[in-house]
Amino acid sequence: MSTSPALIAVDWGTSSFRLWLMSSDGTVIAEHRSHEGMSEVARRGFGTVLESHLAALSIPDSLPVVICGMAGSRQGWVEAGYLETPADVTTIGANATVVSGAARPIIIIPGLAVRSISEPDVMRGEETQLLGAHLEMPGGELYCMPGTHSKWVRMDGAVVTGFETFMTGELFATINAGTILKHSTGGEGPVDAQDPAFLTGVRDGWTRPEKTTHHLFSIRAGHLLHDRGADENRARLSGLLIGAEFAGAGIQGGEQIGLVASGALQRLYHAALSECGVRVRDIDADAAVRRGLVEAWQGYENRNGDRKRA
């Protein structure tokens, strides 16, 4: 009876809530998504919001819940802290924080932190995705997890030796909507991963990252002087920022990288990394976070078993 419900896996981010009803062998029995913002959730209460989603799916009261993401931040439900690098990613479940006072077992996964003085960094949610990606590609040494805040992670076996966050996605959205470039990039249409303007932008950003804030203005000038169109300009903006991210991550071309992504972002980054000569191993981000949540729950249960035996 491997497909009987065994676990509720939740990726609870700042602006999105994703819940999967999982069997013990990792099969997805049901899925539920919503887009409540963090402030709305905080107002209604995390427990209330979670139970309302569970009730909508008629999920039994006894099933445990494992959560990753911003629900574990200081402004979230229960602060789940950070594991400091170097950190064994397979220990995130054993270090989970239990939500007390709930009717069912609920745990929240900790984030990871680089507690450096000069270049501190944090992730929350991606560590669970990373655990899934590590299980999918055990020997991987470098992972790229694109998004609002792209993460580049170095691993030695299961140990995260370091990581760096780049604000690529948020900068794209902010520059596209909130600067003079909005008159030239014209809105929110998708960027075509095969658009030559995107790929040239990637190369320019990667090879000359010091010129990025100049190249950005040059998009405006290209509109004024050469009548370049909005789709081309938006593609170049996206490419420049992604290319600058690659330069910051130090890619040289030739290395293998695990690309943990889905959908449009997966297509853009796959094309961009290939343009720079990287050998890309695609790892589906949704599958990775589900696998990470299931594995983290096992880690939590094993810890409890060890304690009971001790």
Added chain:
Amino acid sequence: MSTSPALIAVDWGTSSFRLWLMSSDGTVIAEHRSHEGMSEVARRGFGTVLESHLAALSIPDSLPVVICGMAGSRQGWVEAGYLETPADVTTIGANATVVSGAARPIIIIPGLAVRSISEPDVMRGEETQLLGAHLEMPGGELYCMPGTHSKWVRMDGAVVTGFETFMTGELFATINAGTILKHSTGGEGPVDAQDPAFLTGVRDGWTRPEKTTHHLFSIRAGHLLHDRGADENRARLSGLLIGAEFAGAGIQGGEQIGLVASGALQRLYHAALSECGVRVRDIDADAAVRRGLVEAWQGYENRNGDRKRA
């Protein structure tokens, strides 16, 4: 009678209007400022707005007006076009566009353009400031004109051989107000040019510009992990972006640069350039644009004189 009114000099930007009543020898007789946005001006009409400002100062109908800035753009009053680099900056007056149908002589100065295919660039308003700066420092080869869109200009004598725009000021404002960093940089207070966080940011941005979008996120992490305060974080944000601009402009330290700026921006850039070992020659931006406007008017009159003699 050198202090009798001879010319009305106007710097008309996107969000600010500055008018000086000048004598023939360049003395300022009166000054007037306002902050109407371009859309408001377009609605009322440029001519109406200008005459209302002139009436407020009781300026005689016969005095000529010379204007630089966004009033000469396609969305402005009368499109004044661009001179293409290499361009002799002393010829901007002779290439001015006359506003027809006005009761008094009114001319608008053209902008400058780099009509490159791969990295086009434009300036409008700064070319007049640059003319004034060139007259102030005739042998200068490199000028930095900080602002919303910072301009770096290479000159050979009076000829602008090339220039590059960096979106530094606009990126600072947008990132400070519109990204996750707003929770860590906390508002709009001034940045102290001597703040160590500012100067360290300048060095980091200058020496490792490829890390800029990572260093930005690291400000957020430094707030979460090390409780760093808003003033320090805002100073580092400013420093990182200015330092990355220096890297893009290719400064090595040791060279002399004419810094065309005023007020808080002058203090920040002076401190930042000094931190990188540059020999800074300060040129007041307000004085430079006035001198440029007066000189441009002379250039326009000389052209007309030549035509009458021809």
